[in-house]
Amino acid sequence: MALNGAYGHIAKKDGMVDTSHRTVLYVDGVTVSFDGFKALDDLSLYVDDGNLHCIIGPNGAGKTTLLDVITGKTRPDTGSLFYGQSIDLSKLSESEIAQAGIGRKFQKPTVFEHHTLFENLELALKCNKGVWHSLFGILTPIQRRRIAEVLETIGLTDQVDQKAGLLSHGQKQWLEIGMLLMQDPGLLLLDEPVAGMTPQEIETSANLLKSLSGERTVVVVEHDMEFVRAIAQWVTVLHEGRVLAEGKMDEVQHNPKVIEVYLGE
Amino acid sequence: MLSQLARLHTRRAWIYILSLTILAVLVIPVLNRAVPKDSVFYLPDYLISLCGKFLCYALVALAMDMIWGFSGILSLGQGVFFSLGGYAMGMHLMRVMAGEGVYRSQLPDFMVFLDWKELPWYWLGFNHFWFTVLIIILVPGLLALIIGFFAFRSRIKGVYFSIITQAMTFALMLFFFRNETGFGGNNGLTDFKRILGFSLQEPAVKVGLYIISALVLLISYLLCRYITMSKLGRVLAGIRDAESRIMFSGYNTLHYKLFVFTLAAVLSGVAGALYVPQVGIINPSEMQPANSIEMAIWVAVGGRGTLVGAVIGAGLVNAAKSWFTVAFPNLWLYFLGVMFIGTTLFLPRGVVGLAAILAKKKLTGRDSLQMIDSE
Numbered sequence: 001m002a003l004n005g006a007y008g009h010i011a012k013k014d015g016m017v018d019t020s021h022r023t024v025l026y027v028d029g030v031t032v033s034f035d036g037f038k039a040l041d042d043l044s045l046y047v048d049d050g051n052l053h054c055i056i057g058p059n060g061a062g063k064t065t066l067l068d069v070i071t072g073k074t075r076p077d078t079g080s081l082f083y084g085q086s087i088d089l090s091k092l093s094e095s096e097i098a099q100a101g102i103g104r105k106f107q108k109p110t111v112f113e114h115h116t117l118f119e120n121l122e123l124a125l126k127c128n129k130g131v132w133h134s135l136f137g138i139l140t141p142i143q144r145r146r147i148a149e150v151l152e153t154i155g156l157t158d159q160v161d162q163k164a165g166l167l168s169h170g171q172k173q174w175l176e177i178g179m180l181l182m183q184d185p186g187l188l189l190l191d192e193p194v195a196g197m198t199p200q201e202i203e204t205s206a207n208l209l210k211s212l213s214g215e216r217t218v219v220v221v222e223h224d225m226e227f228v229r230a231i232a233q234w235v236t237v238l239h240e241g242r243v244l245a246e247g248k249m250d251e252v253q254h255n256p257k258v259i260e261v262y263l264g265e
Numbered sequence: 266m267l268s269q270l271a272r273l274h275t276r277r278a279w280i281y282i283l284s285l286t287i288l289a290v291l292v293i294p295v296l297n298r299a300v301p302k303d304s305v306f307y308l309p310d311y312l313i314s315l316c317g318k319f320l321c322y323a324l325v326a327l328a329m330d331m332i333w334g335f336s337g338i339l340s341l342g343q344g345v346f347f348s349l350g351g352y353a354m355g356m357h358l359m360r361v362m363a364g365e366g367v368y369r370s371q372l373p374d375f376m377v378f379l380d381w382k383e384l385p386w387y388w389l390g391f392n393h394f395w396f397t398v399l400i401i402i403l404v405p406g407l408l409a410l411i412i413g414f415f416a417f418r419s420r421i422k423g424v425y426f427s428i429i430t431q432a433m434t435f436a437l438m439l440f441f442f443r444n445e446t447g448f449g450g451n452n453g454l455t456d457f458k459r460i461l462g463f464s465l466q467e468p469a470v471k472v473g474l475y476i477i478s479a480l481v482l483l484i485s486y487l488l489c490r491y492i493t494m495s496k497l498g499r500v501l502a503g504i505r506d507a508e509s510r511i512m513f514s515g516y517n518t519l520h521y522k523l524f525v526f527t528l529a530a531v532l533s534g535v536a537g538a539l540y541v542p543q544v545g546i547i548n549p550s551e552m553q554p555a556n557s558i559e560m561a562i563w564v565a566v567g568g569r570g571t572l573v574g575a576v577i578g579a580g581l582v583n584a585a586k587s588w589f590t591v592a593f594p595n596l597w598l599y600f601l602g603v604m605f606i607g608t609t610l611f612l613p614r615g616v617v618g619l620a621a622i623l624a625k626k627k628l629t630g631r632d633s634l635q636m637i638d639s640e
C-alpha cells in the first residue's frame with residue numbers, strides 16, 4: 001500500500017486542463033436516479049472557460065445532485081462527464097477530482113470548526129496531499145504568504161487565529177470560498193454561496209465572485225434570481241432534472257417557460 | 266531534530282513531563298528497591314507490578330485516543346490488537362523455557378496434553394527475541410491494515426465500524442478459545458520462567474519491566490504528540506469533523522484512516538507484549554468484547570483528543586477498578602456504566618477538560634498541557 005503514491009499521476013495534469021475548445025466542463029446525457037426517481041434526466045450542459053456561469057432552478061430541480069456527479073460524490077447511471085478535453089471525471093475519486101482542479105463549496109457551509117482560520121486554509125492549500133507529506137512537510141514562506149493573501153481576499157485577516165466554529169454563518173461561507181481559492185482550482189463550483197446572508201454580505205459576495213471569474217471558471221448554483229441577475233454572464237435554468245432554458249440573463253428572464261416555472265409557484 | 270522535539274510542548278509542560286518521568290523511572294523504583302521494607306516509604310512489589318500493568322493500559326488508551334479521540338473512528342477492537350501482541354510475547358516466553366515445563370518436553374505443556382508431536386509451523390521462530398518483536402509489530406499492524414482497507418474502502422463509518430470491530434473481537438476470541446488452534450485454549454499461555462535470560466520471579470526484573478513500560482509509554486506519547494501537532498494530525502481531526510471537506514480538498518481519506526488505524530493497532534500490540542511478562546499470563550478472556558469497550562471508556566473519562574487525558578483516564582478507571590473489584594466486586598460494572606454516562610453527560614471533555622476549566626478559573630492563563638480544544 002503506497003500511502004503517498006496517490007498524487008503523482010494527477011499532479012502532471014494539474015493546472016494544465018486542456019480547454020483548447022473553450023469548454024472547460026462537459027456534462028453529456030447524464031441521468032441519476034434515486035429509487036426510480038430521476039433527479040437528473042438525460043442532462044447535458046457545457047461550461048465555457050473563464051465564465052461565471054449560474055445554474056438556477058427551484059428547490060429539488062437537481063442542482064446539488066449535478067454538483068455531486070461532477071465532483072464524484074454520486075456516480076451517474078448513464079452519461080459522461082469531462083473536465084477539459086481529456087479528464088474523464090467518471091473514472092476519478094472525489095480526492096482525485098479535487099486534485100485535478102475542481103473545487104466545491106457545499107450548500108451547508110462546511111469548514112473545520114475546531115481548527116483556526118489559518119489551519120483551515122492550510123488544510124486546503126494546494127500541495128502534495130499524501131500521508132507522509134502531511135506528517136513531515138512544513139509550510140514554505142510562499143505558502144504562508146498565499147494564506148495571508150486569501151485571508152485578505154475574503155476579508156477575514158483579523159480572525160486568523162480564531163476557531164472557525166466561532167465565525168458567523170456568512171463568514172463561514174467566505175472561509176469556505178477561501179479554502180477553495182487555496183486549492184487554486186481551474187473550476188469552482190459554489191452551491192448557494194449566499195444562502196442565509198444579509199443584503200450587505202450578499203453584495204460583498206457578489207463582488208468577490210465577480211473578481212474570481214476570468215482567470216478561472218466559476219459555476220454558481222442559486223435559486224435567488226436577484227443575486228444571479230447581479231453576477232451572471234451565462235445562465236442555465238434547471239427544472240426537474242432537465243435544462244429548461246439557457247442563455248444570457250435577459251433572454252432567460254423573458255423566456256415564457258422560465259416565467260411559468262418561477263412565477264407560477 | 267531536538268529543536269523539533271522541544272517545540273512539541275511549552276516549557277512548562279516539558280517540566281511536568283520531565284518530573285513525571287523522573288518520578289516513574291527513578292523515584293518509584295528506588296522506593297521499591299533501596300528503601301528498607303519496614304519504612305513507610307517502601308513500595309511493595311505488588312504495587313510495582315500494578316503500576317506496570319497500568320502503564321500498559323495507558324499505552325492502549327493512547328492508541329484509542331489517536332483513532333477515536335483525534336480521528337473520530339470508534340474502534341472497538343483494540344483489545345484484539347493488545348492480545349495479539351500479548352500472545353506473540355507469550356509464545357516467545359513459552360519457547361525459551363522449552364524442556365522446563367511440567368512434562369519436561371520441548372513442546373509447551375498444553376501441546377503435550379493434546380498429544381501433539383511437533384511444533385505447529387506458526388510457532389516456529391518465536392525462540393528468537395527479535396523475531397518476536399517483529400511479529401508483535403507486524404501481526405496487529407497487518408490485521409488492522411487488512412480490516413481497515415476493506416472497511417474504509419467501502420466507506421463504512423460510525424457505529425457500523427464499531428460493530429465490525431466488535432465482531433472481529435468476538436470471532437478472534439472464539440478462535441483463540443479452541444484447543445485445536447494451538448494457542449493454549451481457554452487457559453492461554455502461562456507459567457513463564459524468564460525473559461532474555463532474566464528470571465521473571467525476580468523483583469529486580471519486575472522493576473526493570475516496569476521501567477521499560479514507562480519509557481515505551483513516554484516515547485509513544487511523544488510520537489503521538491508529534492503526529493497530532495503535524496498537519497497530519499489536523500487532517501485526522503478534519504476527517505473527524507468534516508470528512509467530505511477533507512475529501513474535496515484532495516486528500517485520500519482511505520490512506521489517512523489506514524495510517525491511524527494501523528498505528529493504533531501497533532501501539533496496542535506493543536502494550537500487550539509489555540503486559541504479558543508482567544502479569545504472567547495471556548488468555549482469550551483478554552479478547553472479550555467488553556474489554557475493548559472498557560478501553561474506550563478510559564479515554565472518554567480522561568478526555569478525548571488530548572492524549573494526556575487518555576493516560577490519566579486509564580489510570581483513574583483502573584485504579585477504581587482495582588479497589589472496587591476487591592471492595593464491591595458485584596458493583597464494578599454498574600459503577601463503570603455510571604462513570605461513563607456521567608462523564609459523557611457532564612464532562613464531555615473528561616477529567617482533563619474539567620481540570621482545564623478549573624485552571625482557567627484560577628489562573629485565567631494558558632492551559633498547562635495545551636489541549637487541542639480548550640475554549
Ligand SMILES: Nc1ncnc2c1ncn2[C@@H]1O[C@H](COP(=O)(O)OP(=O)(O)O)[C@@H](O)[C@H]1O
Pocket residue numbers: 034039057058059060061062063064065066
Ligand atoms: N440521496 C438521495 N436520495 C434520494 N433522493 C435524493 C437524494 N439526493 C437528492 N434527492 C432528490 O433529488 C431531487 C433533487 O435534489 P437536489 O439536487 O438536492 O435539488 P436542489 O439542489 O436543486 O434543490 C430532490 O427531489 C431530492 O429529494
Ligand SMILES: [Mg+2]
Pocket residue numbers: 063064065107
Ligand atoms: Mg441544493
